[in-house]
Amino acid sequence: MSGADTTTETGVVREIELAAPAADGVALAGTLTLPTTPGPHPAVLCLPGSGKIDRDANAGRVRMELGRPLAYALAAQGIASLRYDRRGVGATPGDWHTVGFLDNRADAVAALHALRGHPEVAPRAVGVLGHSEGAVHAMWLAAHAQPAAAVLLSGYARPGEEAVRWQGSQLAASLPRPVRPLLPVLRRVATRQLARLAATTTDSARIGGMRLNARWWREQLAYDPSADLARITVPVLAVTGDKDVQVDPADLDVIARLIPGGAETHRVPGLTHILRRTDGPGSVFAYRRLLRQPVDADLLTGVARWLAGRLR
Structure with a gap:
C-alpha cells in the first residue's frame, strides 16, 4: 500500500492518499484518515452501498457524502479509517459494468488486508463498517476475516432476490395514485427483467435498452447472507431506520437471531436508507430533497463511540 501523506488544513485529522492492491493487482484508490494523536491506531474499513460508488459513497449526481x-x-474517537473508490470509479481503474458482487467482496478483503498492514494501524484492532451492499460484505468479512467488530448500516438479512422484491414492493406503494392501476403490469415487467438478468451469462448485458452490470445482479440475487451471519462471533452493531424503504427494518430481528452471540440492534425513528431523517414518508422520491441535508450526526457519533468501546 502506497501513498503521499497530506495533512488537512484544519489539523483535526491527517489524510493519506493511497492505493490498496487488489488480488489481481488493480490499485484501489482510497483515503486513509488518521487521528492527529500518535499511532498505531485502531481502524475501520468503510464499505459503501451498491452502484457506481466512489470513496465518499457518491454516484454521479446522487451524492451521499458519507465517507468524509x-x-x-x-x-x-481516536479511530483511523480507510475508504476507497470502487473499480471503474474515481481514481480506481476498470469498467464498473463488468464488476461482480463477489468482486466487490474480494476487493473488500484486499482493502482490509492492506489496512491491517499499514504501519500506523494496530492490526488486531481493525473493524469493518458497511452501508447497504457494503453491510452485506461486512457480514461476510465478520464471518470469515476475523475483524475486531462489525457495524451494519441498513443491511439486509434475506436472499438477494427476496430483498430486491421487498424493495420493489415499497417503491410500488409510494407511486402517485394515478399510476397505481398500472402496478400489475409493472410487477410483471419487473419479474421478467429479474428473470432475464438471472439467465445472463455475460459480465454486462442490455436489459430494457439499458446496459447493466449483469454479473453483479446475478451474484447479488443469488446470495443469501444467513449462513455467514450464523458464523459471526465478533461484536456486531446493526442499525436501520424505521423509514428505510430499501431494506426491511424487520431484518434487524433476523440479524440478532442468526448471530450466535446476538447483536446490538437499533431501529432509528425517522431515519431513511440514505441516513438522513425525515418527518414525512421515507420514499425514494424524497431523496433529492433529503440529500441536501448532511448525514445524521447522531448516527455517526453513536457508531463511532460504539466502535471506540470495542476496538482496543
Missing part, C-alpha cells in the same frame, strides 16, 4: 463525515467522526 464518517471518517471525521471516527477520528474524533
